[in-house]
Amino acid sequence: MIRFESVSKSYPGQKLPALDGVDVEIRRGEFVFLVGASGSGKSSFLRLILKEERPTTGEVFVLGQELAKVSSRKVPYFRRAIGVVFQDFRLLQGKTVYDNVAFSLRVIGKSRGFIRSAVPETLKLVGLEGKEKRMPGELSGGEQQRVAIARAIVNKPAILLADEPTGNLDPVTSAGIMALLARINEGGTTIVMATHEAGIVNEMRRRVIELSAGEVVRDEAHAGYHPDAVDALSAAAIAGDESAEAAVPDPDEEAEVDEESTAAVESVATGEIPVAAIPVPVPAAAAPKVEAIDLREAPPLYVEPEATDDVTEEAARITQAATAAVPIQHPSTGATPAIPAAAEAVPELPEHLTLAERLGLRAPGGSKPGDDEQEVGPTR
Numbered sequence: 316m317i318r319f320e321s322v323s324k325s326y327p328g329q330k331l332p333a334l335d336g337v338d339v340e341i342r343r344g345e346f347v348f349l350v351g352a353s354g355s356g357k358s359s360f361l362r363l364i365l366k367e368e369r370p371t372t373g374e375v376f377v378l379g380q381e382l383a384k385v386s387s388r389k390v391p392y393f394r395r396a397i398g399v400v401f402q403d404f405r406l407l408q409g410k411t412v413y414d415n416v417a418f419s420l421r422v423i424g425k426s427r428g429f430i431r432s433a434v435p436e437t438l439k440l441v442g443l444e445g446k447e448k449r450m451p452g453e454l455s456g457g458e459q460q461r462v463a464i465a466r467a468i469v470n471k472p473a474i475l476l477a478d479e480p481t482g483n484l485d486p487v488t489s490a491g492i493m494a495l496l497a498r499i500n501e502g503g504t505t506i507v508m509a510t511h512e513a514g515i516v517n518e519m520r521r522r523v524i525e526l527s528a529g530e531v532v533r534d535e536a537h538a539g540y541h542p543d544a545v546d547a548l549s550a551a552a553i554a555g556d557e558s559a560e561a562a563v564p565d566p567d568e569e570a571e572v573d574e575e576s577t578a579a580v581e582s583v584a585t586g587e588i589p590v591a592a593i594p595v596p597v598p599a600a601a602a603p604k605v606e607a608i609d610l611r612e613a614p615p616l617y618v619e620p621e622a623t624d625d626v627t628e629e630a631a632r633i634t635q636a637a638t639a640a641v642p643i644q645h646p647s648t649g650a651t652p653a654i655p656a657a658a659e660a661v662p663e664l665p666e667h668l669t670l671a672e673r674l675g676l677r678a679p680g681g682s683k684p685g686d687d688e689q690e691v692g693p694t695r
């Protein structure tokens with residue numbers, strides 16, 4: 316479904332590559348956590364899957380297509396098979412919940428009838444029934460993230476990419492979002508999620524791909540955020556604790572563990588293992604009230620455009636009306652990323668992309684710089 320073959324990615328002006336010789340295969344239906352320190356390359360990995368960036372060397376295959384061979388014109392159609400969720404939600408602030416979700420369908424020219432049935436259905440799936448008319452500012456962070464997830468899945472993508480989707484949420488709300496993502500995954504959608512949240516990774520026990528300085532240093536099934544942390548917790552549990560949570564030292568009470576597990580518990584106590592690495596139980600109250608989400612009948616990768624020229628024009632009008640300008644800047648460098656000169660023949664994408672273009676809903680180049688309301692992209 317997703318395959319990286321010897322992929323390296325270097326950005327102009329950076330001494331070290333963001334990704335360095337990455338070989339990874341992610342199969343259909345997997346739930347993969349992408350972990351690693353800040354700057355280790357997680358967002359670059361996601362951007363390569365979306366074809367927002369191109370590898371400097373190596374090949375990226377997504378849904379059976381070698382991305383280097385997907386022309387710029389076809390990129391929006393390719394991206395329709397991929398939903399994206401960001402840490403900061405990126406909702407259109409001037410639009411209702413309903414319109415935020417409907418927007419992505421209107422832009423690709425779906426009929427009014429389709430939108431009228433798909434949007435309420437999806438909002439119900441994510442637990443937002445009855446909140447259709449609310450504005451984003453009238454929602455909690457968790458609810459806003461549910462709107463963003465609804466927008467990402469309303470077109471039934473085969474792949475959902477999530478870049479730190481719980482980064483702005485408290486632990487209970489995060490647990491609800493993770494339960495929702497797990498249900499979406501159970502429905503057949505492949506999920507790749509970049510995260511720093513050790514508690515979530517340890518609780519979910521899914522495949523973990525760990526990056527360090529752009530290299531894959533661990534690729535492990537049913538894994539925790541940190542191998543040592545998991546070992547310590549397992550050791551404590553095996554040593555007779557009721558649950559792995561018992562490995563958390565209580566400052567007022569000595570933990571009753573045998574000698575073998577003492578070292579493990581001490582490493583938690585001394586901070587070698589971050590407290591955040593302790594599994595976080597998912598509170599029942601946080602479980603979203605959603606139905607099973609079956610996205611198995613995801614559309615094929617290359618659906619021919621449903622939009623006629625007229626509809627495309629209309630979509631462009633909607634996009635322009637809904638968006639305003641912001642140049643895309645890298646948060647640490649402050650620099651607008653230059654597209655690296657690549658040896659391939661694919662036409663270069665413009666630096667300024669509208670919301671619809673970033674979400675893969677419309678071909679790039681139809682708008683002028685200055686048309687974006689929001690920056691959208693996995694890391695921005």
Ligand SMILES: Nc1ncnc2c1ncn2[C@@H]1O[C@H](COP(=O)(O)OP(=O)(O)OP(=O)(O)O)[C@@H](O)[C@H]1O
Pocket residue numbers: 326327329332333351352353354355356357358359360645647648652653694
């Ligand atoms: N557009 C860009 N231009 C120049 N350098 C970049 C760009 N995007 C990322 N980098 C650099 O590439 C490296 C990897 O960045 P990336 O954003 O992929 O890491 P990350 O693991 O997602 O980090 P974080 O967890 O902080 O989001 C970093 O050194 C970063 O500064």
